[in-house]
Amino acid sequence: MHCTQIISPKTIDISIEVGYHFQKALPSKMWQGDHTIMKKVVKFGGSSLASAKQFKKVGEIIRADKSRRFVVPSAPGKRNDRDEKVTDMLYACYDAASEGRSYKKILEKIRGRYDEIIEGLGLNLNLDHEFAGMEENFLAKAGKDYAASRGEYLNGIVMAHYLGYEFIDAAEVIFFDEQGNFEAELTNRELSERLSHVERAVIPGFYGSRPDGSVKTFSRGGSDVTGSIVARAVHADLYENWTDVSGFLVADPRIVDNPEVIETITYRELRELSYMGASVLHEDAIFPVRKEGIPINIRNTNRPEDRGTLIVETTCRRPLHTITGVAGKKGFCAINIEKAMMNTEVGFGRKVLSVFEQSGISFEHMPSGIDTMTIFVHQSEFEDHEQSVIAGIHRAVSPDVVELESDLALVAVVGRGMRANQGTAGRVFSALAHARVNVKMIDQGSSEWNIIIGVKNDDFEKAIRAIYDIFVLADL
């Protein structure tokens, strides 16, 4: 891949900071060779803050780099496989309290989680007042969102105390409208203004407030979104998202043994792989930082020496392999429609799709031939509407044949490097043939950085392994 980049003398190599070699231009007044002037937003997930031991690791990470100025914590997560997340306990506690069932035990358990952290860190902090207010609000039915948000709120207080950073309640700076839609621009303005006067702060993740002051949360895992919003508001140089894995993996570790970590991935590639089930980051966390061109670095709190995955808008960095990642999902159904001279019939596709629309079914892929058209849908969504959709298609376009094929899986081979390499599709299909996987459908995006392949559910794992082997193992 060839890439021309004009690098002015006033550039720094932020690889020193993030372990990556890419250049980022800085305004001249910032060029003093002093890295403390950089701004990083660091978000820590629940498993990174599940105990005092984990908090200490987080403290070390933050103190190791002065530019880690804005911290977004999640609620304490699981300490082991049998443990419960504080957020889940809060939902359960609220349900019990608001329905008049006994809730004291679970509330005590929640309190115990925080006290254990506070004691383990040796902090002089008492949450009596916070818990009393919380209990009162639970009984007054302050709402599920309020209840769930307390996990982050309390962890934010503990974290701010531990670090000596200012605590900023997210309800004061993150806004939703009456309907509960996130108010991106209003939030950005207010948060920017508030944080411009603050050197270092902790802003709890996951929630904000409606115009009437009531608390509203993002969907589960939403602290990732808060981190991204804060990064945008402070024009951060980097958004570090600390979790319990060392980044995005090239393939699902439940299918491939010890898959490689992806070093650098673009937002588009990430979107494609996340859609196909590879999940490390909340989907909505991409938009705020993408607007500002701020990279996200996924890091592992338990292995801070690992460089993790860098997510960028675009990059000159040559990918390690031709593909960036391979992911997929099972449980699709294909509806094949055949009609002679279909290609000459204006409006054919629209009429077919409107049948699906009327049944409230969204389609996933739509490969077509000269006289054939295939619609891929989620089998679970489609099953209940199957016969009415088939009847609708008959009425709408009088096809010669309509056939269903169920129990299919889609596999996405994704990579910006595919465009520059010849024979990628050939390698994919010879690997699949070699593994005796029957390919049911091929759909290559015109941008040439993804190929979607339909296979039988039973062949799914075999297909993923074959593709990983040919592009990653054979490449090493």
Ligand code: ASP
């Ligand atoms: N604590 C919330 C959850 O469990 C939000 C988050 O962790 O990001 O979903």
